[in-house]
Amino acid sequence: MALNTQTNLFEPGKRYFRAFSPGDDFYEALIDTHRDLSDEQSAMVNARLILLLANHIGDISVLREAMQIAREGV
Amino acid sequence: MLSTFQYPKFEYIRPPEIAEGRDGHYPVIIVGAGPVGLTTAIDLAQQGQKVLLVDNDDTVSLGSRGVCYAKRALEVLDRLGCGEEMVAKGVSWNVGRTFFREEEVFSFNLCPEPDHHRPGMINLQQYYLEDYLVKRARQLPNLEMRFKHNVIGVTQGEHVATLRVETPDGACTLTTDWLVVADGARSPIRTMLGLDIEGKIFMDRFLIADVVMKAEYPTERWFWFDPPFHPNQSVLLHRQADNVWRIDFQLGWGADPETEKKPENVIPRIKAMLGDNREFELEWVSVYTFQCRRMNSFNHGRVLFVGDAAHQVSPFGARGANSGIQDADNLAWKLKLVMDGKAPATLLDTYTDERGFAADENIMNSTRSTDFITPKSAVSKTFRNAVLGLAEHYPFARALVNSGRLSVPSFFTDSCLNTPDADTFSGDMVPGAPMDDAPVVASSGGSEWLLGHLGDCFQVLHYVEDADALPPATAQALAALADAPIPVETLVVANRGAAPGGLKTLLDTHARIKARYDLEPGTTYLARPDQHVAARWRNFDAAAIRAAVARATCNA
Numbered sequence: 001m002a003l004n005t006q007t008n009l010f011e012p013g014k015r016y017f018r019a020f021s022p023g024d025d026f027y028e029a030l031i032d033t034h035r036d037l038s039d040e041q042s043a044m045v046n047a048r049l050i051l052l053l054a055n056h057i058g059d060i061s062v063l064r065e066a067m068q069i070a071r072e073g074v
Numbered sequence: 075m076l077s078t079f080q081y082p083k084f085e086y087i088r089p090p091e092i093a094e095g096r097d098g099h100y101p102v103i104i105v106g107a108g109p110v111g112l113t114t115a116i117d118l119a120q121q122g123q124k125v126l127l128v129d130n131d132d133t134v135s136l137g138s139r140g141v142c143y144a145k146r147a148l149e150v151l152d153r154l155g156c157g158e159e160m161v162a163k164g165v166s167w168n169v170g171r172t173f174f175r176e177e178e179v180f181s182f183n184l185c186p187e188p189d190h191h192r193p194g195m196i197n198l199q200q201y202y203l204e205d206y207l208v209k210r211a212r213q214l215p216n217l218e219m220r221f222k223h224n225v226i227g228v229t230q231g232e233h234v235a236t237l238r239v240e241t242p243d244g245a246c247t248l249t250t251d252w253l254v255v256a257d258g259a260r261s262p263i264r265t266m267l268g269l270d271i272e273g274k275i276f277m278d279r280f281l282i283a284d285v286v287m288k289a290e291y292p293t294e295r296w297f298w299f300d301p302p303f304h305p306n307q308s309v310l311l312h313r314q315a316d317n318v319w320r321i322d323f324q325l326g327w328g329a330d331p332e333t334e335k336k337p338e339n340v341i342p343r344i345k346a347m348l349g350d351n352r353e354f355e356l357e358w359v360s361v362y363t364f365q366c367r368r369m370n371s372f373n374h375g376r377v378l379f380v381g382d383a384a385h386q387v388s389p390f391g392a393r394g395a396n397s398g399i400q401d402a403d404n405l406a407w408k409l410k411l412v413m414d415g416k417a418p419a420t421l422l423d424t425y426t427d428e429r430g431f432a433a434d435e436n437i438m439n440s441t442r443s444t445d446f447i448t449p450k451s452a453v454s455k456t457f458r459n460a461v462l463g464l465a466e467h468y469p470f471a472r473a474l475v476n477s478g479r480l481s482v483p484s485f486f487t488d489s490c491l492n493t494p495d496a497d498t499f500s501g502d503m504v505p506g507a508p509m510d511d512a513p514v515v516a517s518s519g520g521s522e523w524l525l526g527h528l529g530d531c532f533q534v535l536h537y538v539e540d541a542d543a544l545p546p547a548t549a550q551a552l553a554a555l556a557d558a559p560i561p562v563e564t565l566v567v568a569n570r571g572a573a574p575g576g577l578k579t580l581l582d583t584h585a586r587i588k589a590r591y592d593l594e595p596g597t598t599y600l601a602r603p604d605q606h607v608a609a610r611w612r613n614f615d616a617a618a619i620r621a622a623v624a625r626a627t628c629n630a
Contacts, residue, residue: 004470005468005469005470005471006469006470007469007470007473008470009470009473015487017485017502017507018479018482019473020473020476020479023470023473023474024439024442024474024476024479026474027442027446027457027461027474027476028442028445030457031445031454031457034451034453034454037453039452039453042451042452042453043453046453069464069468073463074463
């Protein structure tokens, strides 16, 4: 399976009438996760988040592709 | 400054209350002749209601202010007879482009679907909108406008609200059965009544400049994150009518408004942005901050709040005037039914329910845009720049770029006025949905668009393939719906033919109504006077329609 870079966010059972809504729902939740944290704490939250999501994805070839893209251009 | 527009001066007329030394009583008084007050006044007057509109000034909006009018607001203005002028004078656009530093990372099209009458958005200076609305208001003999009338006191009892109004000839007292408050974000009347509005102020300042220049940029919305000519901040460029361009520079909270407004400080910013020596003239400059807040309830006894007086959002997304115009659209038919004794006053609670829901949605979307455009923490800025960096090559990241989610109408899916679906439908035209437009040919002539035939009363859309073949008994039952205290007009939607008994027939020439409303022969929709779906069925059932009208008017 290749890394999916198309829009893919949704919440089960939720009806969306606007294409931008699911992405904005996610982004707000992501930023809220960091509310009132120090930069150091935020870095730790991000690291833990990546580890949790990586395990959920499981397929290491997909993760390698994502890691490569993430590193490009930084 | 302000060379492209000639400001009208509206005549002050000494009110009869002062001339005759008495108090005055009116069934409905609207305070504030901005876009929202005027829209509400015109809507009520168009329904035959006698209306008094008062304003403390005697001209239109100073400066361009609200410049983006969305498709849904234009559809409301069409219903009120001003949409055509707006679109003819305004600059229609659908495409927005977003740049990060020097690269374009994202573009969007507000109206990717064909066969809608109105564009996604037009840009037009607010003073034109107000000018057109005043002209329209003057055509309505039962709508009286009084300028230079400043409300200095308001009280309300169980049955009337009482206003103390100051004019150039002194003060007088007016009473009214219903008071509609459209006196803007600072709403003096809200303060006089001791009512709260809650929310938050955003710690940022923006410089807004209207510039007159000849430029060959396309009519698109251009938004820059961190451009080389204005590092670490955002910039927005928009074209308006008369070669006026709106430029919006983010300044940061530390900026001094008075210093920033000085031409010697504004002009270099614009020159850096234009990047050449083209000639331009500054027409209007302002520095603003903003708040996102709303009143808990928009209706308080005899007093109803509309527009900025009831709720405010950040300007990203053009959700201010556009939502205010939709407030008027939602309120006017409800208030008229209550005033006519055809619906209980609880119908006005649904104005708060529905428009409060819309206000929450507007505040949520504009707050999200604000948080993306002006990140509040280092990690938030890192995520924002990561999204912008990925957006050029990866579609998922483009969807996350938020330079303003432009005003679109709310779907009132949880409104108590809806009759829930008992039958199965696909598509978005659910009960509570703002109704989609489509091209039509009408047996009666007139508009070539569906929405041109919708609004101002309850209506049934009944679909058959061949209108000639509509059974006479069905035609009779449909026609009989008009004969009720709250009449229901019938529109037969068909592929061909003309319905018997003189029922208005709309031919679905492009099959867009069929597709957008998921029509099958027999499908019947009930539309509210504000062009929202109230109910729908797979078969025509007059009793079900009457019950749905009762439900949609709090008469159930």
